Amino acid sequence: TPVLQLTDIHQVYGTGDAAVHALRGITLEIAQGDYVAIMGPSGSGKSTLMNLLGCLDVASSGTYLLAGSDVKTLDENQLARIRNRQVGFVFQSFNLVPRMSALGNVELPLVYARVPRAERRTRALDALDMVGLADRANHQPQELSGGQQQRVAIARALVASPTLVLADEPTGNLDSASTDEILAMFDLLARDGRTIVVITHEKHVADQAHRVITLSDGVIVSDRITANTPMAG
Ligand code: ADP
Ligand code: ADP
Numbered sequence: 001t002p003v004l005q006l007t008d009i010h011q012v013y014g015t016g017d018a019a020v021h022a023l024r025g026i027t028l029e030i031a032q033g034d035y036v037a038i039m040g041p042s043g044s045g046k047s048t049l050m051n052l053l054g055c056l057d058v059a060s061s062g063t064y065l066l067a068g069s070d071v072k073t074l075d076e077n078q079l080a081r082i083r084n085r086q087v088g089f090v091f092q093s094f095n096l097v098p099r100m101s102a103l104g105n106v107e108l109p110l111v112y113a114r115v116p117r118a119e120r121r122t123r124a125l126d127a128l129d130m131v132g133l134a135d136r137a138n139h140q141p142q143e144l145s146g147g148q149q150q151r152v153a154i155a156r157a158l159v160a161s162p163t164l165v166l167a168d169e170p171t172g173n174l175d176s177a178s179t180d181e182i183l184a185m186f187d188l189l190a191r192d193g194r195t196i197v198v199i200t201h202e203k204h205v206a207d208q209a210h211r212v213i214t215l216s217d218g219v220i221v222s223d224r225i226t227a228n229t230p231m232a233g
Contacts, residue, residue, distance in 0.1 A: 002029035002065075003163050003195055004053065009062035011048050011218075022048040024218040026062070030164075030197065033230075035190035037198045037206035040215035047168075049215065050199045054166045055083045067163040084112050088157030090167035094149045096141040102128060102152045103137040109160045127155035131185060147178030154185060158194070165189070167198045171205055183208040191230055 011023040023045050030036055040046050051057040052064060055071055058079070064071045067086055074082060088109070096105045106124040115123070128134050131151040141149050150170060157165050167186070171179040183205065186196050190210060198209060206212045210229040214222040225231065 001031070003032045003067055004028070004030040005063075005065040006052075007063045009052065009059045009064060011045075011052065011057075012060045022218055023052075023059070026218075026220060028213070028220065028223075030195060032195050033190055033193045035186055035196045035198075035210040037200055037209035037212045038215065039200060039203070039206045039212060042201070044215040045218045046199050046201075046215060048218075050166065050168055050197075053164065053197060054087050054089060055079050084109065085160060086163040088160065088162040088165045090150070090153050090157050090165065090170045092169040092172040094141070094146075094153045094173075096149055096152060096156075098142060099140055101138050101140060102133060102144070102155075105141070105152055106155045106159050109156060113160055123159055124155070127159040128152070130158065130189075131155045145178065146174050147181050150174060150178070150182055151185065154182070154189075158189070163195065165194055165196045167196065169200055170198060171200075171202070179205070187228065 006026050006028040009023055009026040010021070013020045013022055026049065038046055038049060052059055055066065058072050066082065069082060071079070103124050106127050107120045110120040110123060125134060125137060128137055131154050133148060133151050133155065136144060136148060141152065144152065171182055174182065186198065187208065190196050198205065200206050207226060208228060209226060211223070211225050213220055
């Protein structure tokens with residue numbers, strides 16, 4: 001059963017002669033444990049689709065069901081809540097809070113979700129352990145390599161057990177060794193049942209996913225399973 005379901009999604013910016021039709025009829029299902037890359041040239045609609053998937057924006061028309069909720073029926077508060085609880089964001093620039101420990105950074109989504117301190121600590125340590133950084137819990141971001149900082153950001157994205165991990169150019173600031181490390185981590189997490197969507201314009205990054213969706217001019221022009229899919233054995 002799909003955890004994300006988009007039906008005939010259109011996104012239009014502006015009105016009249018100035019209207020830009022950024023997405024033109026996106027229909028798409030993503031299942032639990034899918035590891036999907038969304039590719040396409042600049043201007044093809046990747047950021048627009050990411051903003052919709054992450055509930056940062058609501059489509060002009062069409063239906064988006066995230067974990068069974070119809071996003072267009074939600075008010076601003078409910079959207080903020082669904083972003084906190086259902087989506088874990090990973091960014092190109094890591095977006096860690098400086099001078100706060102790795103553990104403190106990973107705990108943040110649980111602070112917003114009002115999880116008690118002791119439980120926060122345990123869950124954040126578990127998440128750091130999952131990305132292989134339990135021994136760096138008390139290090140600040142500036143004491144970690146770029147690859148390690150991105151792993152902390154992934155732990156932060158996972159800690160509240162979201163429906164979806166949404167990563168925007170997650171390897172854009174990393175060298176090739178750290179890039180491989182992060183992509184291997186997404187592969188493992190997906191095999192363990194997490195649902196991961198990566199937005200990228202880099203083909204070698206997309207090719208490591210289990211499924212690649214290509215956008216052009218606001219429509220899906222290709223949706224294929226890669227050789228890395230667990231179904232390929
Ligand atoms: P990509 O991320 O693939 O580069 P975008 O989703 O940013 O594509 O853009 C898709 C189209 O929508 C482009 O034509 C872009 O100029 C336009 N667009 C994106 N955001 C806005 C906006 N806030 N206002 C007007 N046009 C926009
Ligand atoms: P990306 O680098 O991911 O392709 P863009 O450079 O297309 O992103 O867009 C960066 C930001 O500017 C996005 O938030 C997008 O919504 C906005 N944007 C893109 N095109 C336009 C536009 N024509 N008018 C206004 N905002 C835009």
